[in-house]
Amino acid sequence: MDINTVLLVDDDADIRAIGEIALSQVGGWTVTTAAGGEEAVPAARATRPDVILLDMMMPGLDGMQTLAALRADDETAAIPVLFMTAKLLPSEIGAYLDAGARGVIAKPFDPLTLPDEIRAALDAEQAA
Numbered sequence: 001m002d003i004n005t006v007l008l009v010d011d012d013a014d015i016r017a018i019g020e021i022a023l024s025q026v027g028g029w030t031v032t033t034a035a036g037g038e039e040a041v042p043a044a045r046a047t048r049p050d051v052i053l054l055d056m057m058m059p060g061l062d063g064m065q066t067l068a069a070l071r072a073d074d075e076t077a078a079i080p081v082l083f084m085t086a087k088l089l090p091s092e093i094g095a096y097l098d099a100g101a102r103g104v105i106a107k108p109f110d111p112l113t114l115p116d117e118i119r120a121a122l123d124a125e126q127a128a
Contacts, residue, residue: 041069
């Protein structure tokens with residue numbers, strides 16, 4: 001899958017800043033950020049990213065609620081979503097995938113390998 005644009009949704013400003021640098025400088029992608037679930041759907045509609053990186057644990061709309069809102073909107077329903085979370089138990093990962101996420105990226109992530117992790121998660125899902 002070709003990736004040119006990414007929407008990074010996280011309530012932590014430091015994570016957004018580090019992620020934006022990693023994705024733009026290392027990945028070479030155009031990055032839009034959102035500080036929470038409430039901003040994610042309008043941002044996704046406005047930018048039509050190739051992939052959305054979505055934090056699981058956020059105040060207001062959490063990751064699962066935000067994913068549900070993205071999937072319920074015709075304009076954002078088909079955009080691949082990868083969750084970013086420290087909760088990596090197999091049962092939790094299964095629930096994320098069952099909800100419609102295309103993969104899971106472990107937090108904290110390595111900024112130098114984040115773009116490769118995204119590509120690998122999307123390629124693995126496509127191959128399945």
